[in-house]
Amino acid sequence: MNANIRTGALALVAVSLPGLVQANAQETAIEANRLGKQESAHFEKEVVIKHQLDYLLYLPADLQCKEKWPLIVFLHGAGERGSNVEKVKVHGPPKIVQDNPNFEFIVVSPQCPAGDWWKPETVSALIDEIEEKYPVDSSRIYLTGLSMGGFGTWALAAHEPERFAAIAPICGGGDPVRHTYVIKDIPTWVFHGAKDNVVPLERSQSMVDGMKRFGAKEVKFTIYPEAGHDSWTESYNNPELYDWFLSHQLQK
Numbered sequence: 001m002n003a004n005i006r007t008g009a010l011a012l013v014a015v016s017l018p019g020l021v022q023a024n025a026q027e028t029a030i031e032a033n034r035l036g037k038q039e040s041a042h043f044e045k046e047v048v049i050k051h052q053l054d055y056l057l058y059l060p061a062d063l064q065c066k067e068k069w070p071l072i073v074f075l076h077g078a079g080e081r082g083s084n085v086e087k088v089k090v091h092g093p094p095k096i097v098q099d100n101p102n103f104e105f106i107v108v109s110p111q112c113p114a115g116d117w118w119k120p121e122t123v124s125a126l127i128d129e130i131e132e133k134y135p136v137d138s139s140r141i142y143l144t145g146l147s148m149g150g151f152g153t154w155a156l157a158a159h160e161p162e163r164f165a166a167i168a169p170i171c172g173g174g175d176p177v178r179h180t181y182v183i184k185d186i187p188t189w190v191f192h193g194a195k196d197n198v199v200p201l202e203r204s205q206s207m208v209d210g211m212k213r214f215g216a217k218e219v220k221f222t223i224y225p226e227a228g229h230d231s232w233t234e235s236y237n238n239p240e241l242y243d244w245f246l247s248h249q250l251q252k
Helices: 025-035 085-090 093-099 120-133 148-159 178-182 201-213 232-236 239-246
Strands: 013-015 043-048 053-058 069-075 106-111 136-146 166-170 188-193 219-224
Touching (some): 053 093, 069 120, 069 148, 085 093, 085 106, 093 106, 106 120, 136 239, 166 232, 178 201, 201 219
Parallel strands (some): 069 106, 166 188, 188 219
Antiparallel strands (some): 013 043, 053 106
């Protein structure tokens, strides 16, 4: 856990921190509310009891300098499932922000429970709570994920196509008819490794083809010729991805 931790309290939320004694949910919420008034932070770790979902929350160091901030929602792969939310930092945006306190986004990175799969309704409820609690620009919410999280990205975008300004599924897949028809108007940048033997390239290819077939306005497809399943490291290390996100905004 990053040394600078900002804590807060939501209804039905328990905050897990070293040295914080949790006698019961009510006492925990009271203590978390007190701690939430301290302004020293970059990472937040919370358990949304209502939806049984752990998550990491990155807040820019200069959070108070802007009225609203863009939000990245990151969905990890199958290997990071479990009850230790620190595992989520191994890949993607939650890994990047550990060394970049000036990252120009709020980033929420939930953890899928062991043996489970991403449920769009649960992640959507988490986004609702983040929007209520923090200065999120609702016209600039971006969704991305890798492997299992790539599948989750397609599914969540189809569940709420009006919510996301742009999405970036990496080595995932979905329903090439139902999903792609629903999300055809969302700017989409897809990434996949040509030598992926875990999730075949055809899973992303069929989604891209489906979007184009239904008249997608903007769909980009980056194929790494020599990459296997790990097509995410190069993708998330590429500054162009974040510039591309920021170039899109919902018209509300």
